[in-house]
Amino acid sequence: MCDQAFQAQSRKALDVVVASCRLLKITSLKRQIEVCQDLVERTPLIDVAILGQFKAGKSSFLNSLIGRRLLPVGVIPVTTVITRLSYGPVERAVVSTFEGERTEIPIERLDEYTSEAKNPGNAKNVAVVDIEIPSLEEYAGLRLVDTPGLGSVFKYHMETSENWLPEVGAAILAISADRPLSEHDLALLRDLLRYTPRIVLLLTKADLLTPHQREEVVAFFRDTLERELKRDFPIFLYSDRVDQESFKRRLETELFLKLAANRDGEFGRILQYKIHSLTESCRSYLDIALKSSLQADQDRQALKQQILGEMGNLTTIQEELITLARAQAIHTRTNIDKYLERFRPDLTKRLTAALKEDMASWQGNLWQLTRRYGEWLRENLITEINTISAREHKHFFGTLIKAHASMERYLESFRALLGANIERVLGIKMVPAEWKIEVNEPSRPDILITRIFDFHFDLLWFLFPMFIFRPFFERHFLNLIQRQVVVNLSRLSAQWEMGINRAIEDLRKQATGYIRDELATLDALISQSRGQTEAIRALLKDLEEARGDGTRKGP
Ligand SMILES: Nc1nc2c(ncn2[C@@H]2O[C@H](COP(=O)(O)OP(=O)(O)OP(=O)(O)O)[C@@H](O)[C@H]2O)c(=O)[nH]1
């Protein structure tokens, strides 16, 4: 938790802002208030990911930390999906799928989702399992992340975990102490360094070594890391069989507590900055309301006209934003098609070669052969197209990025013009509400290959003795690949187009919303502030007081 006094002060400042908004019908600060309220109330979590080769003892280590055999462990690769453990007053487990579905499950049935034996190859499409348990209270604020063997999941993890403070997380690389540092581990370390500087090594299964051997192993690791990576990493020993408590204590004082302290500092700075900018905006609005409240009625109307003038016309603004969105959306499909074209020839060649090789061993009549071919094609195309989709989709986002930039520019110029008018007419330099339109990345489409053949001539299999016709049909199957590749790349393109254009539309709605709220707020401030001079003055005073030390200028 961040500093209690600072949190109380932030709450007080928020209360004044909320009261001001209620009195003066300020709608444009709503989002910012929500963000700050959320930050003030929540305890942010730091992710500590346990990574490493299969069977390094990652899950066993976590079980030992929490003092309970909760995560599945075993002698063959076990953990198949990412599992996050954090403190919660009541025990619960929630499974989230890649489709975004969340289901609560009984904690005893965890292995049905996280173990390779009961969820082979993650057939259940689980993105992550989140577990809350009361016994993690001493680690409150940390979220311990168990990962499947090998490190590549870390990339996935960093991409998908909540991104507000990703850099605070740490990585624990588990390596079995009875094995030397492998090339794989070094490669993983190099990879990890791109994501977080906070990496420690955990030499597991220390019980397999004598105290003297342990020292030797630690020295060997130090030397190798210094030579290979020119880096010094903290190294911890661990065993879930002997001296658990002393191993645990060292980790706690030298790693976990330090992480928590870091997080508090970082979190405090973010909250301070956000509260500062929110109270500044609120004060500008109160200033505007105060000036306007002191005017006679007819002057107030004139003021409104001078400040909003042409800009007050929301319909024109809406139309302009629609034009901006459309200008990008119409190019989305062409851009993706053009980009995907580069994969077509190679993909066709690769599939054709693979089919030639695999088909040689197929047996049966035409009907059986066709079934086999259908399955083969579906399986291989789905894998290939999904791989392209997962690896390349960031390249499809051109129009989304451009739409985002053009809407931000539009908002900026709207804001600049409005600010200039307010300064000219009222002499107030306005601190506008924080505006940030957020891009919601479209989720990955499901690739579905439906029809393989237009005409089921395979039903007439009895007409074609295979020893005569087989070469003919093989050729036909091979030729079909080219068309299947074209059709399915195009389908992929269409699915991404839909997602991306939906995201552009979402940007447009956000931008319109910002402007609508700002205009409504100013309209309310100027038209309805009559006779509220005293109340406004009191709020300004409260705001000054509440800002106190707690909202010194942020970073
Ligand atoms: N002697 C000894 N064996 C351990 C220790 N920790 C784990 N093991 C054994 O190592 C094997 C692998 O343990 P897991 O915890 O499943 O390893 P993991 O890294 O989670 O494996 P994956 O999930 O498959 O990547 C099991 O047979 C454990 O009993 C330890 O401290 N000492």
Ligand SMILES: [Mg+2]
């Ligand atoms: Mg495991």
